[in-house]
Amino acid sequence: MSQVYLWFKDDLRISNNQALSSLLNDSTSNKRALFIFDETEYLLCEAQRWWLAKALESLSQKLFLLNINLDIVFEKPAIFFEKEIKKKKIKKIIWNRSCSFEDNKLEEKIKIILYKNNIDFKEFAPNLLNLPDEIKKEDGTPFKVFTHYWKKSEEKYLKKINTIKFLDISLPYSKNKNNLDNKNIKKIYPAKKWYCKFEKYWQPTEEKGAELLNNFVTQKISNYSNNRDVPSVEGTSKLSPYLRFGQISVNQIMKKCLEIKNKNIGFRKYLNEIGWREFCHSLIYNFPGMIKNNLRNNFNKFEWSKDLKFLEKWKKGTTGYPIVDAGMRELYETGWMHNRVRMITASFLVKHLRINWLEGEKYFKDTLLDYNIANNVSGWQWVAGTGADAAPYFRIFNPILQGEKFDPKGTYVKKWCKELSNVSDEFIHQPWNMSEELQKKVKVIIGKDYPKPIVNHEEARKKALDAFFKLKK
Numbered sequence: 001m002s003q004v005y006l007w008f009k010d011d012l013r014i015s016n017n018q019a020l021s022s023l024l025n026d027s028t029s030n031k032r033a034l035f036i037f038d039e040t041e042y043l044l045c046e047a048q049r050w051w052l053a054k055a056l057e058s059l060s061q062k063l064f065l066l067n068i069n070l071d072i073v074f075e076k077p078a079i080f081f082e083k084e085i086k087k088k089k090i091k092k093i094i095w096n097r098s099c100s101f102e103d104n105k106l107e108e109k110i111k112i113i114l115y116k117n118n119i120d121f122k123e124f125a126p127n128l129l130n131l132p133d134e135i136k137k138e139d140g141t142p143f144k145v146f147t148h149y150w151k152k153s154e155e156k157y158l159k160k161i162n163t164i165k166f167l168d169i170s171l172p173y174s175k176n177k178n179n180l181d182n183k184n185i186k187k188i189y190p191a192k193k194w195y196c197k198f199e200k201y202w203q204p205t206e207e208k209g210a211e212l213l214n215n216f217v218t219q220k221i222s223n224y225s226n227n228r229d230v231p232s233v234e235g236t237s238k239l240s241p242y243l244r245f246g247q248i249s250v251n252q253i254m255k256k257c258l259e260i261k262n263k264n265i266g267f268r269k270y271l272n273e274i275g276w277r278e279f280c281h282s283l284i285y286n287f288p289g290m291i292k293n294n295l296r297n298n299f300n301k302f303e304w305s306k307d308l309k310f311l312e313k314w315k316k317g318t319t320g321y322p323i324v325d326a327g328m329r330e331l332y333e334t335g336w337m338h339n340r341v342r343m344i345t346a347s348f349l350v351k352h353l354r355i356n357w358l359e360g361e362k363y364f365k366d367t368l369l370d371y372n373i374a375n376n377v378s379g380w381q382w383v384a385g386t387g388a389d390a391a392p393y394f395r396i397f398n399p400i401l402q403g404e405k406f407d408p409k410g411t412y413v414k415k416w417c418k419e420l421s422n423v424s425d426e427f428i429h430q431p432w433n434m435s436e437e438l439q440k441k442v443k444v445i446i447g448k449d450y451p452k453p454i455v456n457h458e459e460a461r462k463k464a465l466d467a468f469f470k471l472k473k
């Protein structure tokens with residue numbers, strides 16, 4: 001008998017899920033939910049495989065309570081759907097559009113197959129405030145400057161917010177456990193066991209996402225403007241992996257934020273960051289070439305260094321610059337890194353080490369739980385100065401001053417670089433300047449217990465600027 005299929009992608013939640021509500025309201029009794037795992041999509045996304053497996057386990061339990069079975073399929077989606085069509089199994093397919101540019105291309109391909117075979121389908125909006133191709137300049141071209149983009153995008157969203165339906169689904173209580181095939185879930189978990197430590201830091205469930213949002217809006221948003229740049233303070237929402245997998249919708253976030261009575265600068269700044277997420281998705285959608293190439297093509301001639309030893313030291317957090325090393329170690333340990341430190345570590349790679357941003361982008365893709373192509377590529381190109389509305393290449397972050405400004409007591413550095421625990425505030429961001437006597441006293445010998453800086457800041461800065469000014473000639 002043919003069935004109505006619900007195709008999950010990056011919308012692994014039951015609340016405020018339009019496609020799921022549509023399935024539940026469908027008169028057919030024959031319903032099936034699917035997640036199609038295409039291994040090639042997750043080849044270099046080790047950390048995310050852990051989150052995905054956990055999120056699917058949690059989702060399948062909820063769907064079970066709604067009498068819907070979640071099947072995990074291991075095949076290319078187009079091949080899978082074609083086979084199902086041949087077996088006359090599909091009556092209709094329902095899905096929420098993905099936020100991922102790659103998945104959007106796939107959705108278009110599936111739509112062609114469905115049209116050809118006369119199969120009904122229904123698609124709903126992606127987890128964005130506006131569609132990525134919706135916000136354009138007066139002349140119809142896409143924006144490249146954030147402030148102009150966000151002004152128009154936010155205005156459009158606020159005009160339509162009252163028409164957005166918030167679809168809450170209540171789950172019946174049951175002691176029974178679902179019957180999700182464990183063998184299938186095991187295939188999703190990453191091969192390396194490094195993910196076990198993530199369990200200490202994260203709960204990849206929809207409920208946890210809602211709890212984080214609530215705590216953030218009631219306790220943190222008012223100080224967000226100050227705290228968001230301090231990596232030792234949990235001053236940001238930490239919702240990024242939940243957003244990535246759609247365990248929370250951006251509409252839910254906006255609704256909660258707009259309910260705040262005191263809409264102070266913290267509120268404004270937070271909405272701006274949500275705006276950056278929108279902007280990044282619009283950029284990738286309109287300029288897909290930037291996934292692999294510099295958006296500013298004058299950078300195509302930039303002389304990047306290919307020093308693999310330096311790249312490894314950066315990945316391992318052994319560059320000798322404490323704020324950079326702390327960030328890279330936080331990333332490896334928790335699958336997440338604070339935004340300010342993402343900027344510092346990325347800048348160090350592309351400017352101090354002059355390594356192509358694509359290498360950093362690839363490593364973040366593999367290790368970030370919140371990795372999404374739009375934010376990651378745009379974030380890297382922004383730091384490298386090769387992207388839209390980017391920090392100019394010649395503005396080079398000084399990792400010592402950044403550390404002193406945003407982590408003055410070294411609280412963050414000492415959390416992730418334990419060997420520097422006894423170093424005083426004066427030297428915490430430049431431990432190599434301690435005398436030998438002091439190094440012995442604080443029990444960290446530079447070059448033995450903690451690395452010497454792999455490059456000298458001033459020299460590296462000069463080389464980066466020389467390489468940059470060569471482009472101009």
Ligand SMILES: Cc1cc2nc3c(=O)[nH]c(=O)nc-3n(C[C@H](O)[C@H](O)[C@H](O)COP(=O)(O)OP(=O)(O)OC[C@H]3O[C@@H](n4cnc5c(N)ncnc54)[C@H](O)[C@@H]3O)c2cc1C
Binds near residue numbers: 239
């Ligand atoms: C080099 C680099 C790579 C990055 N890669 C990613 C990535 O792969 N995935 C990702 O979600 N973010 C990425 N970011 C953006 C940002 O660092 C994270 O979104 C943020 O740190 C997530 O933490 P949070 O949820 O606590 O953020 P909050 O400060 O609480 O912000 C709320 C939400 O706004 C969005 N947001 C915040 N800052 C940015 C930003 N600068 N650009 C776009 N959206 C933003 C995120 O969706 C975030 O969850 C990257 C930034 C840089 C500089």
